[in-house]
Amino acid sequence: MSFDSKQQKNEKFGHLRLSTSGPQSTSLTGNALLRTPYFNKGSAFTKEERDTFKLHGLLPTNVQTLDEQVTRAYAQYSSRPNDLAKNTFMTSLKEQNEVLYYKLILDHLKEMFPVIYTPTEGEAIADYSKIWRRSEGCFLNIDDADRVDDDIKQWGNPEDIDLIVVSDGQQILGIGDQGVGAILISIAKLVIYTLCAGIHPFRTLPVVLDCGTDNKGLLDDDLYLGLRKERVYGEEYDKFIDKFVSACRKRYPRAYIHFEDFGLTNARRILDKYTPQIACFNDDVQGTGCVTLAAVMAAFKVSDTKWDEARFVMFGSGSAGTGIADQIKDAIAHNTGKSREEAGHQIWCVDKPGLLLRGRKDQLTPAQVPYAREDKEWEGKEYGDLLSVVKEVKPHVMIGTSTRPGAFSEDIVREMAKHVERPIILPLSNPTRLHEAQPQDLYDWTDGKALVATGSPFPPPTAECNNSVTFPGIGLGAVLSRTRLMTPALLVAAVQALASAAPVIKGSGAGLLPDVEDVREISVQIAKNVIKKAVEDDLAQQKDIPTDDADLEEWIREQMWSAEYRPLKLVEEHKADAHARGEVGTGSGQREANF
Numbered sequence: 280m281s282f283d284s285k286q287q288k289n290e291k292f293g294h295l296r297l298s299t300s301g302p303q304s305t306s307l308t309g310n311a312l313l314r315t316p317y318f319n320k321g322s323a324f325t326k327e328e329r330d331t332f333k334l335h336g337l338l339p340t341n342v343q344t345l346d347e348q349v350t351r352a353y354a355q356y357s358s359r360p361n362d363l364a365k366n367t368f369m370t371s372l373k374e375q376n377e378v379l380y381y382k383l384i385l386d387h388l389k390e391m392f393p394v395i396y397t398p399t400e401g402e403a404i405a406d407y408s409k410i411w412r413r414s415e416g417c418f419l420n421i422d423d424a425d426r427v428d429d430d431i432k433q434w435g436n437p438e439d440i441d442l443i444v445v446s447d448g449q450q451i452l453g454i455g456d457q458g459v460g461a462i463l464i465s466i467a468k469l470v471i472y473t474l475c476a477g478i479h480p481f482r483t484l485p486v487v488l489d490c491g492t493d494n495k496g497l498l499d500d501d502l503y504l505g506l507r508k509e510r511v512y513g514e515e516y517d518k519f520i521d522k523f524v525s526a527c528r529k530r531y532p533r534a535y536i537h538f539e540d541f542g543l544t545n546a547r548r549i550l551d552k553y554t555p556q557i558a559c560f561n562d563d564v565q566g567t568g569c570v571t572l573a574a575v576m577a578a579f580k581v582s583d584t585k586w587d588e589a590r591f592v593m594f595g596s597g598s599a600g601t602g603i604a605d606q607i608k609d610a611i612a613h614n615t616g617k618s619r620e621e622a623g624h625q626i627w628c629v630d631k632p633g634l635l636l637r638g639r640k641d642q643l644t645p646a647q648v649p650y651a652r653e654d655k656e657w658e659g660k661e662y663g664d665l666l667s668v669v670k671e672v673k674p675h676v677m678i679g680t681s682t683r684p685g686a687f688s689e690d691i692v693r694e695m696a697k698h699v700e701r702p703i704i705l706p707l708s709n710p711t712r713l714h715e716a717q718p719q720d721l722y723d724w725t726d727g728k729a730l731v732a733t734g735s736p737f738p739p740p741t742a743e744c745n746n747s748v749t750f751p752g753i754g755l756g757a758v759l760s761r762t763r764l765m766t767p768a769l770l771v772a773a774v775q776a777l778a779s780a781a782p783v784i785k786g787s788g789a790g791l792l793p794d795v796e797d798v799r800e801i802s803v804q805i806a807k808n809v810i811k812k813a814v815e816d817d818l819a820q821q822k823d824i825p826t827d828d829a830d831l832e833e834w835i836r837e838q839m840w841s842a843e844y845r846p847l848k849l850v851e852e853h854k855a856d857a858h859a860r861g862e863v864g865t866g867s868g869q870r871e872a873n874f
């Protein structure tokens with residue numbers, strides 16, 4: 280990477296920096312500059328910049344600060360009548376001025392998080408083809424699989440992209456197949472990476488793999504923007520994924536790939552296939568597994584539950600359910616010295632047909648198989664519904680990733696509370712309307728004894744158990760260390776950092792997980808653990824990573840992007856490209872032509 284040499288002298292770790300607070304360079308002037316959201320400062324362009332970049336006559340006279348702009352933008356945001364309208368407003372703002380967009384959110388993080396992310400983003404995704412105005416992100420479709428490499432390569436040079444979030448749209452949150460609208464989940468996750476972990480917004484790429492859709496409503500919608508055909512499965516699908524991964528590897532060899540909201544039959548399979556080959560991560564399986572394990576660890580501190588006796592019931596055993604089960608199984612094994620197989624006996628997985636049993640092996644996914652119980656254990660017992668299973672198992676922990684709203688009904692919760700002092704109940708299905716229970720009901724039915732965390736935000740004392748407190752820090756660690764692989768050991772290191780930041784563990788509150796307000800700091804701690812483990816396990820490709828803890832933290836913080844205006848320098852066109860690539864990661868070609 281090429282960096283401004285003056286800047287390097289002033290910075291302890293200048294030579295390692297990915298993103299900088301130093302000057303940026305562009306050859307754009309006039310309206311072209313104002314229409315480039317990454318560089319546009321609107322009314323905040325200084326007098327000198329207005330001279331240099333030929334902006335006179337294009338802006339009102341008064342030069343304003345970023346804070347003044349935030350005040351105006353917040354008033355406009357607040358005047359929007361509902362959350363979806365607010366979400367649309369934010370999308371427009373992002374298309375106009377990225378620094379202002381991020382600064383506005385960071386100043387109102389708690390309030391805006393549910394509007395730009397879950398649950399409102401779910402509505403925007405479902406309405407994608409109706410509310411679409413301007414294209415953002417990379418669209419690859421299975422009918423043009425031969426073009427994948429060409430379509431990917433136009434986003435920059437090999438060193439330009441650090442992080443790719445990709446979805447095929449088959450299982451968006453709990454709202455099922457959303458086809459091409461899935462581009463918005465890739466974009467939203469990347470926004471969270473920037474807000475919560477300072478990942479440089481211009482060094483990322485949101486992708487949708489349009490493989491058709493089984494959503495009849497979309498296929499019948501004249502406005503639908505995606506491939507109008509039934510979803511493709513099997514060999515053709517696998518080849519398409521392979522082409523995508525190969526193209527990413529070839530064109531952006533340093534990029535870490537985050538898979539999001541793939542369907543049940545593909546999510547785990549794809550993850551297992553590529554984990555030994557590239558640095559990749561499935562958020563629904565691994566991010567959710569990590570955050571939920573951290574919540575359970577915090578809850579155990581309060582309830583004084585011992586790992587060797589703890590019993591877990593998972594309701595909904597898909598990507599998220601089995602991902603959580605795997606993390607919990609490893610934690611049991613780690614804390615008790617049991618084998619992983621033995622540890623798995625403390626987990627009971629329930630899905631649509633009831634408890635998973637070995638006798639029904641042909642109906643189980645490979646990820647479910649290790650949790651299926653021996654049929655003879657359950658002979659003469661009821662196992663077809665959650666209440667019967669809870670009666671038999673008497674779980675300490677019940678986790679919902681079923682997409683079935685209200686599944687944790689009063690009789691089930693009261694039954695659970697009969698057997699354990701502090702029932703730990705985590706309804707995680709998103710969006711909010713799909714939660715297996717409402718937190719207030721859980722407190723009421725257990726005389727306030729339940730320890731609760733939910734998939735979408737609720738007021739305190741209910742913590743939000745959403746992968747958004749985990750994946751940004753893990754990604755930051757992966758990007759900065761340039762880890763070759765994302766291994767289970769790196770994820771364990773991440774969970775340790777997250778669990779120790781829980782308010783109940785720190786003694787700073789009742790929450791089982793840290794609040795979103797604190798997430799940037801949590802991400803530093805997660806990234807630190809991930810990087811240290813990557814170095815220890817000889818996976819880190821980045822050279823000269825500081826070994827001292829304090830230095831490492833400083834090194835991480837310095838590379839986190841923050842929402843502030845940087846001085847802008849005018850350079851000639853050919854130099855701008857070279858400079859931009861090195862300094863702000865601004866790709867050439869299509870990236871600029873797109874604005």
Ligand SMILES: NC(=O)c1ccc[n+]([C@@H]2O[C@H](COP(=O)([O-])OP(=O)(O)OC[C@H]3O[C@@H](n4cnc5c(N)ncnc54)[C@H](O)[C@@H]3O)[C@@H](O)[C@H]2O)c1
Nearest residue numbers: 452453567595596597598599630631681708709734745746
């Ligand atoms: N809080 C978080 O961070 C987080 C993370 C990932 C997923 N989730 C949520 O978890 C839910 C599931 O996501 P996923 O990616 O695992 O989906 P998935 O399709 O892979 O799994 C869903 C599972 O639930 C089962 N199921 C469906 N209806 C059921 C019913 N009535 N009774 C019992 N089981 C039923 C399905 O058979 C499937 O096994 C979604 O609502 C998603 O938003 C939350």
Ligand SMILES: O=C(O)C[C@H](O)C(=O)O
Nearest residue numbers: 397451452563709745746
């Ligand atoms: O996107 C979220 O809010 C969390 C999770 O990835 C989900 O699919 O629900």
Ligand SMILES: [Mn+2]
Nearest residue numbers: 452539540563
């Ligand atoms: Mn998801």
